[in-house]
Amino acid sequence: MQAPVLEVRGAIKRFGGASALSGASLRLQAAEIHALLGENGAGKSTLLKALAGVHRLDAGEITLHGHAFEQGSTKRAREQGVTVIYQEPSLFPDLTLAENVFVGRQLRRAGRVDWAAMRDRAAELFARLGVTLDPDRRAAGLSIADQQIVEIAKALSIDAQVIVMDEPTAALSALEAERLMDVARRLRERGSAVVFVTHRLDEVFALCDRYTVMRDGATVADGIVADSSPAQIVQLMVGRELTDLFPKSPATIGKVVLAVEHLTSRGQFEDISFDVCAGEIVALAGLVGSGRSEVVRAVFGVDPYDSGRVLLHGEPLPAGDPRAALRGGVALVPEDRRQQGLFMPASITRNVAVTVLDRIRRRGLIHRRDERVVADEWATTLQLKHSGLDEPVEQLSGGNQQKVVLGKWLATKPRLLVIDEPTRGIDVGTKAEVHRLLSDLAAEGLAVLMVSSELPEVLGMADRVLVMREGRLMQELSRTDATQERIMLAATGQASVG
Amino acid sequence: MRLLRHFQWDKFVPVLAAATLFIGSFQHEKFLTTGNMTFLIQSIGEILLIAFSMTFLIVAGEIDLSVSSIAALSSCALGYTWQHTGNIPVSVFVALLVGTICGAINGLLVTRLGLQSLAVTIGTLALYRGLCYVLLGDDRLKPFPTSFTSLNYKGLLGTWVPYVVVLLVVFGVAFGITLHSTRLGRWVFSIGQSKDAARFVGIPVRRVVLGLFVSNGFMAGLAGVVYTIRFASARPDGAVGMELEVIAAALFAGVSIFGGVGTLWAVTGAVFFFGAIRSLLRLNDFTANELTIVTGSMLLLSVMIPAIGGRINTYRASRAPTVAESAGVQIRPHTDPQPANP
């Protein structure tokens, strides 16, 4: 094996009393795409932070090209050629794309900022990555996929040797993810080492050369992707055998709970009609931007719509009125957990109880005790891992945060659960728990409408799959008829290869 | 971590106020007299009334800088109506109505047009103050009937306690219970923590925020009425600077300017504390200017001390990782003490 570009050995990092890293290691070679795998809480983030220069390791060493890697400074990390691109890239909305690429290190000529040079160089970088972006436009309004491209261009502009991507495809449509993986391949061609952190095993096998699996703060395995299999990797990550990741047990399908008729919102979706019955899980599949989340938000009332109607148990639901939906027994678990699903600085108790304040108040007053009872009930049911119900939810892991969101909605005892990307950014173990939960709830008579971009999840969980494309409902597939190819075909309108 | 800080501090502030009263009684023999206490309560009356509802606004993540102008406008409206009708109850009603309407205008601009409350209330601060001049010109209206103005001097049921106390207790309890033990109060905190998430749980954000501005306008109007009674006059250049005092007290009490955190008893304590300190200083012959310096310094200290304390803590021990960090949201990098590498 050739000499590694970057090597981490025996990394140890503690925060307070807790150990985030207890012997992690990583070997990166030049011109490779390396998958970094592990459940949430396995220590991946902390390791990445160490590489990014945010933390300094308590023990262990990091070497870059054989020399000691200077830790503890994001600036120095970048100067040494290591960049990290986060799941939600953070650009500067008011600055142009060219300025974003060169922010903090603007190109200069005779002491003044050289605008022309920055513009040209940025355009050149975008071209090299194979994307069309205008370097003079402001970064505001850019899609996440485009933002990531700008971040990668930034990394290229400083000639990064090691580019780490932290769950980059989590918020991308299949097409955008494909484009990103292409970009990763180009980076590999030019000799960079790319670390790809993902929960999606299909990506690992489609893209990556080698892998490293972490568990409980340490590295448990590494190897060549081609020599392994998904089942094997999952077992390494989880430490136990997961026979069926997405069990949906059969349930008796009852009456129609939700009927959507000719729903239209100009510019977002058009003439959407479908229904969901009790005991059913209906999945809305399609590419990001096909309008699924918009439909679902319109049904719930957070967004208004132009025409059509929504019927709940036969009764029309007023548009644009989330409270009416709530009262009717609808719950919406939104796509963006942190911004829309939770009150981050607030405690678990407050978060869970906020939806049922009406029900627990006595003579107009809310007692903290009653809030706590509700929170406790759901924390236990969902097996929430926490250090006290007063803990602010921002300190929980992604999977546990999702459980809090689920808890607060399940506390309303809904008859229809609408859930947008149920397991995004969640580790495999919790994913299975969530799926089992949904399956059990459906068996108890809950109607579930699920938006998901993960085809394995759709195929495993749904009784029916509705595929949307560019705001229209293209096709409905039953559980038996649905395949990845058919869904992708309907979603993209293209014939797929293989 | 910040919530933890507030949890201790906001219980401490009323204690601080009580302690000041206690110490003050020893420091100056005239401090704890009924005369001085009357004066103290009267001097903080208007501020406290506004502070009750302003706390709601700040917790919801908004701000209202126009309260002084609203109070002044209400006061002028009271005077103007009295001049033209000779009827006090009607004039008071008009004054309160004016305050409410001003609040509603603020609220509509913020909720309907989506403007930032800081910018809007800077504008309405000028607008409402200007309307005072339109209403009264340069005059000062003095001729209020003694039955009205003597309210200021007569105590409650013959005791020394000024009538304002009734208002303070009633509104204080009402606002306090609402903020901390009702659904509306929970909603206000939620809105301050995340407007988006609030919408998603069915909180009618726009309606609530509008209501908060309206209520703030009403309380400012009420403060204007109290002010008019206290000074027995209505003038366009009266009631200046109240917004700064209210905000200073709220900030001192640990209400976060970013929203989502705060307690009403701490704010009440803070207003009393500032009032008591001012009274003490005045008795010790400090000038008004020196009081201003002291107020400003206390405000600065109130935020500096916890920040410095926090820095010391962070230097001593390492922090536990928050999920904010592991989810990729960065906190400013700080330098850890250099560990020994094997």
Add this chain to the structure above:
Amino acid sequence: MTTVAPVATPPPARPASVLAGRATLLRRRELPVGIALLVVLVGTSISNHRFLSSQGRTDLMLAAAITGMVAIGETFVLLMRKVDLSVGSTLGLAAYAAGTAIKDGGDGQLLKAFVVGIAVGLCVGLFNGLLIALLDLPALVVTLGTLYVVAGIQAKIVGGERITADHLPADFISFGVDRFLGVPKLMWIVIAIGIVASLYLRHAHSGRDLYAVGSNPPAAALVGIPVRTRTIVAYLVSGGCAGAAGVLFVARLGGVDANAGGGYELAVIAACVVGGVNIFGGSGTVVGALLGAMLLRTIGFSLSALSIPEFWQQAVNGALLLVAISADRVVTIRRDRAERTRHR
């Protein structure tokens, strides 16, 4: 799995960018302010011929100059998503300090006055900057506290002893009203500083950093921008400008009392906001702030010229500020909507 062949585009040709540059000039946020200013000037002078008389112009420019001077400094702070509420008090204190320093010293002390005034401003700015940058305290709180403290100090020092024109050197007073090429000298100073500030914010890398910090504060720290240093510098500039404006103030008015400068901060922030400086940081220019100051002062003066009763003026000022903010907001919403990229 489908693979989409990416389309490589050549870098945009130079001529296109120049053209784009001209197009964006028309879309700049400062343009409506400039147009509004012209409209008010022309409209008022048509109605009242004396509005733009020599004296009228001078008074207007002098008032605008002082507000503009402070607005330049405030812009630096607003760009970083911070605020400086202490500028009014700083102006007053600096005015008094400058006045006192040259009080009985005769002619030729212009430079001394500026040095003293700016020094006072820098001290206040440094104080603000250190607290906000090093202890991470909210700017609103700190500058509010400073506002109180400085105003108290000023009032205390001045006491009842105002400085009046008889105390001040003659050449200083005349400097306050003299003109050069038809424009008051004070105005030239502000224009000069404005130009320097504009160039700095546009062409200096540390100037561009201010925009980055205001646009996305946490990310700015991560990319290695020395946020603390920039913040301190911004507050130094803000304080320094307020200090300089204090000198202009005492020169213009020929005197200082205990309350000088009170309430200025809100007028200055209003000027900046009207001029297109985003109160939330990240965008805006010094030119815009100066235009905003000019516009607000012009409106104030034109209300008198149009014989609108004085009592209405403040009300109208407030209403116009609201209109300006609303219009600005509508424009911003439209533009943001247009810029959103569609998911593919």
